[in-house]
Amino acid sequence: MHKTMLREVLKIISGGTGYDGLLLFMGGLSQIAEELADALVSELPRDMPCALTWQAAPEEAVQKVRGRGIPVYGEIRDAARALAGQFRLGAGWNGPVPAKAPPIRQGGRPADSFAVEHRSKDLLCGATALERPRGVFVTDPGALSTAGAALGAPFVVKLQSPEMLHKSGSGGIALGLESIAAAAEAARAMIGSASARGVPIEGVLVEEMVSFDHEFIVGLRCDPSFGPMLVLGRGGVTVELEPDVARAFLPLDTAQIEDLIRSLRAAPLLAGFRGAPPCDVAALARTVKELCDLYLHDETLAEIEINPLVVDRAGRVVALDALVARTQAGSRGDAP
Numbered sequence: 001m002h003k004t005m006l007r008e009v010l011k012i013i014s015g016g017t018g019y020d021g022l023l024l025f026m027g028g029l030s031q032i033a034e035e036l037a038d039a040l041v042s043e044l045p046r047d048m049p050c051a052l053t054w055q056a057a058p059e060e061a062v063q064k065v066r067g068r069g070i071p072v073y074g075e076i077r078d079a080a081r082a083l084a085g086q087f088r089l090g091a092g093w094n095g096p097v098p099a100k101a102p103p104i105r106q107g108g109r110p111a112d113s114f115a116v117e118h119r120s121k122d123l124l125c126g127a128t129a130l131e132r133p134r135g136v137f138v139t140d141p142g143a144l145s146t147a148g149a150a151l152g153a154p155f156v157v158k159l160q161s162p163e164m165l166h167k168s169g170s171g172g173i174a175l176g177l178e179s180i181a182a183a184a185e186a187a188r189a190m191i192g193s194a195s196a197r198g199v200p201i202e203g204v205l206v207e208e209m210v211s212f213d214h215e216f217i218v219g220l221r222c223d224p225s226f227g228p229m230l231v232l233g234r235g236g237v238t239v240e241l242e243p244d245v246a247r248a249f250l251p252l253d254t255a256q257i258e259d260l261i262r263s264l265r266a267a268p269l270l271a272g273f274r275g276a277p278p279c280d281v282a283a284l285a286r287t288v289k290e291l292c293d294l295y296l297h298d299e300t301l302a303e304i305e306i307n308p309l310v311v312d313r314a315g316r317v318v319a320l321d322a323l324v325a326r327t328q329a330g331s332r333g334d335a336p
Contacts, residue, residue, distance in 0.1 A: 006036060006039045006040070006043075007039045007042075007043050010039065010040075010043035010044060010045070011043055013045060013048075014043065014044075014045040014048075019045075019048065020048075020049070020087075021048055021049040021050065021051075021083055021086070021087065022044070022045060022048060022049070022050045022051075023050075023051055023052075023053075023076075023079055023080060023083050024040075024050070024051075024052045024053070025052075025053045025076055025079075026052070026053065026054045026055070026057070027055055027056070029057075030056070030057070030058055033057055033058045033060075033061040034058075034060070034061060034064075036061065037060075037061040037062075037064040037065050038064075040052070040065050040068070040070065041064060041065060041067075041068045044068065044070055049083055049086035049087055050070050050071075050083070050086075051070070051071050051073070051079040051080070051082040051083040051086070052065060052070055052071065052072045052073070052079060053072075053073050053074070053075065053076045053078075053079040054072055054073075054074075055074055056074075057072070114162075114165055114303075114305075114323040114324060114325045115323065115324050115325070115326070116160045116161065116162055116165070116202055117158060117160060117165075117205060117321055117322060117323065118137045118160055118202075118203075118205045119324075120322040120323050120324040121319055121322050123324055124291070124294070124304070124306070124319060124322055124324065125319065127290075127294050128287065128290035128291055128294055129286070129287050129290055129317070130287050130290070130291065130306075130309075130317060130318075130319050131316050131317060131318045131319070132207075132318060132319050132322075133156075133207040133208050133209070133210050133318060133320065134151055134152075134207065134208045135151065135205055135206055135207030135208060136148050136151070136205075136206055137160065137203055137204070137205050137206075138187075138203055138204060138206070139202070139203035140203075141184045141185075141187035141188045141191065141204065142184070144180055144183060144184040144187065144206060145180060145181070145184065148180045148183065148206055149180070151180065151206070151207075151208055152208055153177065153178050153179060153180075153208075154175075154176045154177060154178055154208075154209045155176075155177040155178075155179075155180070155182075155183045155206055155207065155208060155209065156173065156174065156175050156176075156177070156206070156207050156208075156209050157173070157174045157177060157183050157186045157187050157190065157204055157205070157206050158172060158173050158204065158205045158206075158207070158321075159171075159172035159173070159190045159191070159194060159201065159204055160201070160202040160203050160204060160205055161194060161199055161200055161201050161202060162200060162202070163199050163200055164194070164199060165323055167321075171190065171193055171194075172190060172194075174186040174190070175209065176209065180206075183206050187204040187206070190204065191204065210310060210312050210318055210320065211312060211313050212310035212311060212312045212313060212318070213276060213277045213279070213311070213313065214269070214270060214279040214310060214311045215234070215235040215236050215308035215309070215310045215320075216232065216233065216234060216235045216284070216307075216308060216309045216310070216311075217231070217232070217233050217234070217235035217236075217245070217305070217306065217307040217308065217309065218230070218231070218232055218235075218288055218291060218304070218305075218306045218307070218309050219231035219232075219303070219304065219305045219306075219307075220250075220291060220292065220295040220301075220303065220304040221302070221303045221304075222302070222303075223249075226249055227249065227250070228249065228250040228292075228295060228296055229247060229248065229249045229250060230247065230248050230249075230250060230252060230257075230260070230288070230292055231245055231246075231247050232245065232246055232247075232257070232260050232261065232288065233245030233246060233264060234264060234266050235307045235308035235309060235310075236307070236308050244264050244265045244266055245264075246260040246261075246263050246264060248260055250292055250295070250296055251292070251293075251296060252289065252292055253289070254282075254285050254286055254289045255285075257285040257288050257289055257292070258281055258282065258285040261281050261284060261285060262281065277313065279311050280311055280315050283311070283315060283317055284311055284317055287317040291304065291306075299327070300326050300327055301324065301325075301326065301327070302325045302326055302327040303323075303324070303325040304322075304323070304324050304325075305322070305323045305324075306319045306321070306322045306323075307321055308320050308321065
């Protein structure tokens with residue numbers, strides 16, 4: 001009875017024109033799980049976004065449905081997110097294509113390593129409206145008393161090493177230093193510790209700390225099948241623990257990037273939640289658009305990651321950390 005009703009319902013939905021997508025919830029039903037899986041495989045619409053919540057289902061039945069390309073989850077909230085992701089992706093494909101859209105190139109192989117932070121910031125901030133904190137790069141901490149004399153405390157000191165790209169938790173960053181002398185002392189300690197461990201060092205980057213309320217991660221890379229794509233979401237050191245990101249394929253216009261930003265779960269915070277300062281979403285979208293255009297038109301760029309990218313309390317869009325990787329052969333067109 002259950003399997004017959006399920007087939008009939010799915011046939012009605014598949015043959016109808018008033019449905020945008022299908023989110024299906026089912027209980028265990030382990031006694032007839034195989035028959036239900038067969039019904040799902042044969043009757044689920046093939047031209048409509050679908051997601052399935054099947055609680056306590058036998059693994060064999062789940063794998064059979066997943067083999068048809070239908071995502072299956074144990075919780076309805078996860079299925080709903082999957083369906084929403086399909087809608088967002090479909091909107092990107094079905095949207096208008098800019099008149100001067102560059103050709104989509106296949107994903108190139110990244111270089112052996114990313115450029116260190118200060119070099120990555122030089123590239124990105126020199127080519128776009130993206131800003132960086134005021135700061136200096138030095139190879140000798142003794143030069144900071146002169147080189148950093150015009151900077152204002154508090155400072156952050158960051159070790160610049162091709163083998164320590166993510167510095168939090170690795171002894172490669174010191175925050176809240178109240179004088180240039182304290183910054184120089186921290187720099188000497190970092191260099192001494194890294195040298196003792198055999199870590200190669202280019203120098204240290206000393207920057208003024210920036211006050212902000214909103215931080216993001218922005219990533220640009222080439223998917224091997226579909227070409228250049230943007231990853232945009234809430235940033236910071238906990239981004240991998242509680243991801244809140246949106247993805248879209250390039251090219252994108254500013255309005256589409258704004259829509260991506262407002263699609264984040266944290267979007268209500270950007271409007272000024274409970275009296276907190278709002279985020280200038282339009283300014284953020286314009287800067288991200290420039291980064292997307294840079295990535296599209298410079299074929300030597302394999303990957304860009306900015307985390308965190310912040311909107312500071314003066315409304316500036318600032319890269320607190322950034323990494324850029326070049327392609328090995330100098331072009332993303334050299335796909336394996």
